[in-house]
Amino acid sequence: MALGLRALRVLLGGFFALTGAAKLSEQISAPASQQMKALFVQFAEVFPLKVFGYQPDPMNYQEAVGWLELLAGLLLVLGPPMLREISNLLLTLLMMGALPALLQFPRSSD
Known part of the structure; x- marks a missing residue:
């Protein structure tokens, strides 16, 4: 049981660290980076604190x-x-x- 939980912790931590690194650098995956930039423009439009007058810059939001x-994923591992x-x-x-933010957008019918 402990080995399974340790493996899950490492896998999830690695996943979050990798997705965080992909948000920070185009060198991980250029197409994914471009797609994330477009998504964060949409995410900034439906930011939860927008009702209080705060809307983040999409690139700063993506970087944060x-x-x-990245940090939380590495700490998890x-x-x-x-x-x-x-x-x-x-x-x-x-x-x-x-x-x-994810529930605000309709699903595409690819």
Whole structure:
């Protein structure tokens, strides 16, 4: 059981670190980077704090999310237990914050 949880922690942490790095650099995947730039323009338009008059710059928003994912993913893989717990909380809050933005957009029928 402990080995399975450790493997899941490493896989999830690696996934978040890789997606964070992809948001920060076009060298990981240029097509994915271009797609993310377009998505963050849309995400900034439906930012939850917009009702209070705050709308982030899409590129700053993407960079902030990228750094948070990269740092939290690395802490999840390599950090001591207390920092892993903080990383879990940060990633959970980040994903909860992403849900309203993702639910605002209709699905494409590819």
